[in-house]
Amino acid sequence: MQVQVVDYRAPDAAQRFAQSLHDTGFGVLVNHPIQQALVEKIYADWLSFFDSEDKLNYPFSKEKQDGYFSTEISETAKGASQKDIKEYFHLYPWGRMPAQLQAGAMAYYAQANTLAGELLSWVERYTPPEISKHYSEPLSHMIEGSQQTLLRVLRYPPLTGQEPAGALRAAAHGDINLLTILPAANEPGLQVQDKHGQWVDVPCDFGMLIINIGDMLEEASQGYYPSTQHRVVNPTGEGARRSRVSLPLFLHPRGEVVLSERHTAHSYLQERLRELGVKT
Numbered sequence: 001m002q003v004q005v006v007d008y009r010a011p012d013a014a015q016r017f018a019q020s021l022h023d024t025g026f027g028v029l030v031n032h033p034i035q036q037a038l039v040e041k042i043y044a045d046w047l048s049f050f051d052s053e054d055k056l057n058y059p060f061s062k063e064k065q066d067g068y069f070s071t072e073i074s075e076t077a078k079g080a081s082q083k084d085i086k087e088y089f090h091l092y093p094w095g096r097m098p099a100q101l102q103a104g105a106m107a108y109y110a111q112a113n114t115l116a117g118e119l120l121s122w123v124e125r126y127t128p129p130e131i132s133k134h135y136s137e138p139l140s141h142m143i144e145g146s147q148q149t150l151l152r153v154l155r156y157p158p159l160t161g162q163e164p165a166g167a168l169r170a171a172a173h174g175d176i177n178l179l180t181i182l183p184a185a186n187e188p189g190l191q192v193q194d195k196h197g198q199w200v201d202v203p204c205d206f207g208m209l210i211i212n213i214g215d216m217l218e219e220a221s222q223g224y225y226p227s228t229q230h231r232v233v234n235p236t237g238e239g240a241r242r243s244r245v246s247l248p249l250f251l252h253p254r255g256e257v258v259l260s261e262r263h264t265a266h267s268y269l270q271e272r273l274r275e276l277g278v279k280t
């Protein structure tokens with residue numbers, strides 16, 4: 001399996017992108033409208049923040065799920081035995097965040113959210129009618145007015161050699177939400193699992209934008225768009241001494257949106273957060 005790299009400006013971009021998402025759960029865009037300079041500035045600013053004590057002023061809230069999640073409390077992927085080797089900060093427009101980092105992070109949030117809305121309409125356009133007739137409302141409507149879309153700034157620290165056997169930067173998991181938008185990180189390591197169980201590197205040249213399907217869209221599309229397992233493997237050699245930083249935006253519907261006969265977005269999210277051990 002090879003994840004398709006699609007030129008956002010190509011005349012057939014929408015169709016090729018949706019096909020890639022259907023085939024693999026992943027799609028990669030080049031020539032997209034997200035400003036690379038902004039992404040680079042966020043990476044640099046947040047690396048300094050994670051290196052500072054200031055992060056301890058924003059302990060995560062179990063109820064709201066905003067703030068700083070340390071390596072000690074960060075999530076354990078569903079079915080995994082070890083915690084991931086990562087720390088991260090959850091940003092919502094209504095949530096807590098360091099004042100000096102707010103403008104950059106919220107500018108990125110707005111850009112990525114706008115693009116995500118367009119990409120959802122691409123996904124919808126190329127959904128076969130026998131599937132889309134079950135969408136409770138157009139996909140791009142599901143996110144309108146949503147307060148749940150989450151920007152996560154992740155920092156994977158340099159490895160110390162003392163990590164528990166089998167622990168990974170991010171163990172295999174599927175994302176919970178509709179779509180995830182992820183600029184290529186500053187270091188490699190992201191892999192996706194193909195239909196035969198093999199792990200395949202996701203194209204990650206600096207400047208590429210990686211998009212993947214989450215469980216909520218798999219649920220709403222009855223599996224037509226698969227939420228594929230992915231992971232971040234540990235670096236070896238020189239790379240092990242470096243931090244890796246990444247910036248996924250998890251696109252969430254409004255809580256009351258009906259995903260399927262079984263679930264609203266709210267009921268689905270609560271169930272999954274409990275499974276991750278970050279909610280009681």
Ligand SMILES: O=C(O)CCC(=O)C(=O)O
Pocket residue numbers: 152154170175182185190230231232246247248
């Ligand atoms: O850091 C990455 O490249 C991926 C992160 C990820 O998959 C996640 O946080 O859900």
Ligand SMILES: [Fe+2]
Pocket residue numbers: 173174175230
């Ligand atoms: Fe993920």
